[in-house]
Amino acid sequence: MSDISNETRFLHAVEMGLGAWQWGDRVVWQYGNGYGVEDVRKAFQVSVHEGIRFVDTAELYGNGVSERLLGEFLKETDQPVLVATKFFPWPWRLGKGSLVRALKRSLDRIGIESVDLYQIHWPSPILSTEVLMEGLAECVKSGLARTVGVSNFGQSRMLASYSALARQNVPLASNQVHYSLLSKAVEKNGTLARCKELGIRLISYSPIEKGLLSGKYSVENPPPGTRAGNYVEMLPKIGPLLKLMTAIGQDHGGKSNSQVALNWVICKGALPIPGAKNPKQAEENAGALGWKLTDDEVARLDEASDPIAK
Numbered sequence: 683m684s685d686i687s688n689e690t691r692f693l694h695a696v697e698m699g700l701g702a703w704q705w706g707d708r709v710v711w712q713y714g715n716g717y718g719v720e721d722v723r724k725a726f727q728v729s730v731h732e733g734i735r736f737v738d739t740a741e742l743y744g745n746g747v748s749e750r751l752l753g754e755f756l757k758e759t760d761q762p763v764l765v766a767t768k769f770f771p772w773p774w775r776l777g778k779g780s781l782v783r784a785l786k787r788s789l790d791r792i793g794i795e796s797v798d799l800y801q802i803h804w805p806s807p808i809l810s811t812e813v814l815m816e817g818l819a820e821c822v823k824s825g826l827a828r829t830v831g832v833s834n835f836g837q838s839r840m841l842a843s844y845s846a847l848a849r850q851n852v853p854l855a856s857n858q859v860h861y862s863l864l865s866k867a868v869e870k871n872g873t874l875a876r877c878k879e880l881g882i883r884l885i886s887y888s889p890i891e892k893g894l895l896s897g898k899y900s901v902e903n904p905p906p907g908t909r910a911g912n913y914v915e916m917l918p919k920i921g922p923l924l925k926l927m928t929a930i931g932q933d934h935g936g937k938s939n940s941q942v943a944l945n946w947v948i949c950k951g952a953l954p955i956p957g958a959k960n961p962k963q964a965e966e967n968a969g970a971l972g973w974k975l976t977d978d979e980v981a982r983l984d985e986a987s988d989p990i991a992k
């Protein structure tokens with residue numbers, strides 16, 4: 683592995699984080715319907731209590747609500763919490779200066795002076811990788827971001843970002859991508875291996891596959907809202923994998939399917955950031971830490987998930 687620069691080293695020491703898309707999002711997660719601010723406040727508090735000290739939000743989540751809530755929750759805790767947020771490349775955002783401007787607005791909403799990680803949420807159809815990276819480098823040089831990363835970047839775009847940032851003497855800290863037992867493209871196409879080689883932390887989003895890997899959804903009981911449509915083809919196929927996860931969890935003193943799903947991501951060398959709607963889910967997810975699947979168990983989980991994973 684290449685030498686990880688000191689600036690980004692802290693991210694490699696973070697084993698797991700907490701995703702904050704659920705905080706305020708009504709479109710996918712139906713915030714306000716079945717759960718609300720007190721539930722996510724407690725989810726944050728339980729996570730911090732259990733040692734989770736890295737929260738991933740975005741200006742997009744709940745149209746700023748997630749960042750505002752994070753700011754509120756941070757003021758209520760005396761524990762240090764690392765903050766990651768994201769720049770959304772709206773088509774009307776032109777020029778590298780739009781990154782510093784957007785980051786300042788995020789910082790205002792969160793109520794902090796700098797973020798630990800500032801990420802490009804998605805590649806831009808308008809701004810080139812070069813311009814995006816110049817904007818990110820500016821965020822670091824102005825002291826508004828400790829480190830910077832990308833999200834949903836394929837391998838070649840990630841490498842171009844790495845090089846463009848390197849020309850500015852700024853390391854690419856992370857690539858946040860969809861990675862779970864049911865979504866293994868980044869493993870199959872070499873992105874995960876490339877990240878390890880270059881010291882880029884691969885942050886795994888949707889590590890419980892939006893609830894599917896918890897085992898609570900089935901063909902008879904599909905997930906609510908827009909998720910149902912996304913998983914029509916997959917749901918009928920996941921039974922054997924879920925059974926194996928339960929059996930393996932039993933061998934570890936009764937670990938749940940969600941805990942096995944998260945532990946698998948950690949064993950692969952990635953950083954999972956599960957979302958939680960309430961303290962119960964947050965506490966359960968935190969239980970993915972402090973133990974390890976064996977190599978043989980990881981291999982069996984891979985064998986069972988390979989034929990159905992995307």
Ligand SMILES: NC(=O)c1ccc[n+]([C@@H]2O[C@H](COP(=O)([O-])OP(=O)(O)OC[C@H]3O[C@@H](n4cnc5c(N)ncnc54)[C@H](OP(=O)(O)O)[C@@H]3O)[C@@H](O)[C@H]2O)c1
Nearest residue numbers: 701702703887888889890891892893896940956957963966
């Ligand atoms: N960069 C990107 O483009 C991108 C995209 C997606 C996500 N993310 C980030 O990644 C984070 C996590 O991804 P995600 O929220 O999509 O998916 P996830 O973490 O795989 O799933 C979260 C959902 O699963 C259910 N759940 C969580 N813990 C559970 C448990 N212990 N038992 C049963 N059900 C449980 C909850 O929904 P229900 O209770 O409704 O089932 C929860 O909202 C997000 O919060 C966000 O920060 C980033």
